[in-house]
Amino acid sequence: MKHALEAMIDAALREPAEPSRHTLIWPDRTWQRLAAMFVAVALGIGLAAGSIAIYIQQYHVPLTLAWTLGAAQAFPLVAAARWPLAAWRIMVAGLLWSCLAIGAGVEFMPWAVPAIVALVFVLFAVGASYSSRIAVGTGLVTAAVLLGVGISTGRIVPWFGMILAGIVVVTLLFGNAVGGRHQALELLDANEELRRQDLAKAAVLEERSRIARELHDVVAHHMSVIALQAEAAPYKIPDLPPPAKDTFELLRDEARRALTETRRVVGLLRSEDDSAERVPQPGLDRIHDLVSAHDGLTIDLRITGMPRPLSDGVDLSAFRIVQEALSNAARYAPGASVRVEVHYGTETLRIAVRDDGPKSAPEHSGGGHGLVGMRERVALFGGTLFTGPQGNGWAVLAELPYDGQHDPRGDR
Structure with a gap:
């Protein structure tokens, strides 16, 4: 009982009117917010106008009172997208006012049907935007007004009040379930993004x-x-x-x-099972052996420019870039025709590996860390790298300075 009373007080008085986080009702993107505001304004104006008309024609209340009740019970829906709890508080006050302002002897209830429809929308927004505790407090306060005040003052038929209370409960439960699922999906996306970042960092370190x-x-x-x-x-x-x-x-x-x-x-x-290398590290002098090792590809190797001695680091990195590019082509573009170009420029060594796309379905759908390794090798020597689709296939374009005197710490 104590917890229920505290939940009612929190919902009615203590809890901030604006949710502490972006919700399904008030999303992150601007266009989604504009759409939510447009729908809320249209429904708020329409339901408020309908409520005013019913109070005048069916309940025969004075014009000023009809406008006041209609505005208090339905028009707060306009603000429900951003401040659902504030809208609900105003609407509950308007419902309570109807119990006191409209005389006894009404057919079912002292409220216009459009006002009840507006209340359903706002209750859904509250359930989707706040915690289960606030949703429970909101439902208890609403039921107290609909059943307690309405039935005790004779303004509402008891069996119809029970139907309205059931609608309140179902609406809050549905809204809370939808909001909880939305929050769970957001949390899952955030965790997945963190996982991707961790995997990327681990790949770079590896x-x-x-x-x-x-x-x-x-x-x-x-x-x-x-x-x-x-x-x-x-x-x-x-x-x-x-x-x-x-x-x-x-x-x-x-x-x-x-x-x-x-x-x-x-x-x-080195890992425990990673023994030291016992053979010299390869260089571009072994590129013909590398090309002939890929039987599943049709490879056209072209070496242009005036070959010159390369530093060991640049020579090794150039070989590894070609090796990884051919491995990716064999993995993701089986049967493709690949052109490998090695150009000895005046100041830089340029490497280009292009394929014309797969000729059959690739067996591998997941990605490795080959592109990460290429970027790290190129960054080590202050070069440039492009990897991406080109034509019907994929291209890897790398440029490595001959001197290899770049300090990678300057790019961090």
Whole structure:
């Protein structure tokens, strides 16, 4: 009993008239809000006019009172889309006023039918916009007015009052169910969006770890060369001054330390079943082997421009981009004709992989993280990347600077 009384007080007095969140009745998008307002205004004006006419013709109340009752009981529907609880409070006050203003002896009830219809719309809005507690309080207050005051004052037939109370209960339950489902779908969409963001972040981290593991071999090679050359220098250069020998020894020791630390860090990035690479990392010199490995595609390889030596990182990234683009073509465009173009420009290496679309239904519908890896590799060297539909197929266009001196932290 205590909880029911508190729910009635909250609904009638305490709860803010505007819902604390966007609801089915007052959605997020502007055009949906305009549509809701248009419907509410049209219904509010129409039902208020109908109520006024019935009060004048059927209940024979004075013109001023008819206008007042009709406006109080139906016109608040105009504001129900934004402030459903405020509209309900005004309408309940108008219903209570009718019980006191209209004399006894009415046929069924002291309210116009359009006013009851407006009340049904507002009760649905309240049930869909507020918590179950407020919906219960709203129903109890409305039933108290319809049954308690109406029957006790003889203004309403008891059996008809019970019908109206049943309509109130069903309307609130339906509105609360619809509003709860709408809120659950919004929460599900929000969680799904968070999941997609988490998966995207995890994919980026995974690809960066993979790139770091691959580039470790490149860095380790250079550091090993530095250490070996520094150690061999005293034997290659006769009569080397002691300060120079000390410098070479320091250079050798620092190179070895750097190599050890690099291996330790990359070891943390490797999973338990991910062993270290035992073969040299590939480059564009193996692109013909890569092309011949994809039997399900018709591949046209074109290399233009003047080939030039590439840094190990750029060479490896270019190979991986072509590899991933061909893998995606084989996965999502089986039987397609693919053109692979490698152009040695003046300052950049340009890679283009284009297919003409699948010739049969792809076996794979889900997406991997290949595009993420391409973006990370291109961003590492300050290049550009385009991936997207082109013609009937898909295109991957990458451009990598030769120097590879870009600092990726500047883009973060």
